[in-house]
Amino acid sequence: MTGLRGGAHGGGAYDDRTYGDGTRAVRAGLPEPAKNEPTLPGPVFAAHFHLPGEPTGPYTYGRDENPTWTHLERAIGELEAPGKDVQTLVFASGMAAISAVLFSQVRTGDVVVLPDDGYQALPLVREQLTAYGIDVRTAPTGGNAQLDVLDGARLLWIETPSNPGLDVCDIRHLVTAAHAQGTLVAVDNTLATPLGQRPLELGADFVVASGTKQLTGHGDILLGYVTCADAGLTASVRRWRKIVGAIPGPMEAWLAHRSLATLELRADRQCANALAVAEALRGRGGVSGLRYPGLPDDPSYKIASAQMRRFGSVVSFTLPTRARAEGFLAALRLVDEATSFGGVRSTAERRGRWGGDAVPEGFIRFSAGAENPADLVADVLHALDESAA
Numbered sequence: 001m002t003g004l005r006g007g008a009h010g011g012g013a014y015d016d017r018t019y020g021d022g023t024r025a026v027r028a029g030l031p032e033p034a035k036n037e038p039t040l041p042g043p044v045f046a047a048h049f050h051l052p053g054e055p056t057g058p059y060t061y062g063r064d065e066n067p068t069w070t071h072l073e074r075a076i077g078e079l080e081a082p083g084k085d086v087q088t089l090v091f092a093s094g095m096a097a098i099s100a101v102l103f104s105q106v107r108t109g110d111v112v113v114l115p116d117d118g119y120q121a122l123p124l125v126r127e128q129l130t131a132y133g134i135d136v137r138t139a140p141t142g143g144n145a146q147l148d149v150l151d152g153a154r155l156l157w158i159e160t161p162s163n164p165g166l167d168v169c170d171i172r173h174l175v176t177a178a179h180a181q182g183t184l185v186a187v188d189n190t191l192a193t194p195l196g197q198r199p200l201e202l203g204a205d206f207v208v209a210s211g212t213k214q215l216t217g218h219g220d221i222l223l224g225y226v227t228c229a230d231a232g233l234t235a236s237v238r239r240w241r242k243i244v245g246a247i248p249g250p251m252e253a254w255l256a257h258r259s260l261a262t263l264e265l266r267a268d269r270q271c272a273n274a275l276a277v278a279e280a281l282r283g284r285g286g287v288s289g290l291r292y293p294g295l296p297d298d299p300s301y302k303i304a305s306a307q308m309r310r311f312g313s314v315v316s317f318t319l320p321t322r323a324r325a326e327g328f329l330a331a332l333r334l335v336d337e338a339t340s341f342g343g344v345r346s347t348a349e350r351r352g353r354w355g356g357d358a359v360p361e362g363f364i365r366f367s368a369g370a371e372n373p374a375d376l377v378a379d380v381l382h383a384l385d386e387s388a389a
């Protein structure tokens with residue numbers, strides 16, 4: 001395929017560690033400029049590729065590889081591990097990526113450690129793993145409690161910051177303990193994005209994420225990815241993708257790549273907005289359990305500021321009752337009541353309505369968008385007052 005830059009493992013000119021995040025984001029994964037070609041080649045819609053004679057790659061059948069994925073995979077790899085030789089695999093969703101790592105790496109009789117306060121579909125994954133004879137142990141994200149249940153584990157799964165509780169754990173510390181006894185470590189990097197945290201640099205074997213959230217940031221596509229530096233581990237995840245076929249469409253992959261160019265701009269505004277909202281909510285009547293890893297008095301702040309470069313767009317807090325939380329959500333004008341997070345338009349929801357998370361009835365997960373900070377803060381405070389009346 002013409003126009004693809006770098007070797008088989010990426011390693012392009014723009015993953016240089018000396019460039020700033022914005023520079024790397026706008027150039028990530030782009031092919032070498034070629035006369036009369038677009039900067040970012042359009043989506044390649046192909047179920048199969050011309051393939052006379054011996055069936056050799058890179059592009060044979062659309063479930064295995066697609067040039068639009070290749071560009072996006074290089075881009076994500078450049079952001080997750082600048083200057084490093086890594087491979088990225090894109091998936092149809094974050095859950096497809098998570099399942100691909102877990103189900104490709106563990107066998108009957110293995111021990112897996114999962115967070116007990118992570119993404120709401122993890123309990124379903126746990127049930128499925130257990131049904132296959134895998135011993136699943138769980139631990140909370142904060143306080144490095146994973147260490148107590150790590151003994152003999154094949155794989156440690158970390159989600160930091162955790163969704164929706166926003167606890168943070170020390171990735172490097174846990175990786176060191178895990179590797180000392182031969183345990184693999186996967187980190188769900190959804191909340192942080194690669195511009196907020198680089199788990200591979202902290203020693204993790206796999207970084208896994210939903211690209212549905214802040215990575216792509218417009219609330220219009222589902223996507224997932226796995227990035228890994230080990231060729232053997234990558235091959236086993238790639239094989240799983242081929243078996244299960246949980247692949248993204250070329251249009252989704254292309255839209256995701258297009259969105260990466262603004263990742264730094266979005267992340268900077270959204271993080272600033274999240275901090276502004278958290279600061280505005282701090283100490284307000286009726287608000288308890290306020291969490292944002294970027295607030296200096298947050299329990300997550302110390303570790304977060306040591307291992308993260310941005311603190312994400314999500315703020316969580318609890319209002320006294322379910323009715324007060326519903327009234328608050330209804331009174332917001334700039335914030336849509338919706339699930340998911342990380343989009344350019346602020347969203348919020350009463351997380352307890354799903355029944356999956358261990359949270360109080362009045363618990364709100366708030367995702368700061370890219371609105372002007374003064375407008376957003378004013379809207380939030382107005383809704384808080386109105387719901388109290």
Ligand SMILES: *Cc1c(COP(=O)(O)O)cnc(C)c1O
Nearest residue numbers: 093094095119163190210212223
């Ligand atoms: C949303 C989310 C997922 C699942 O991603 P999908 O793209 O919805 O499948 C996994 N982990 C975390 C932390 C998430 O927030």
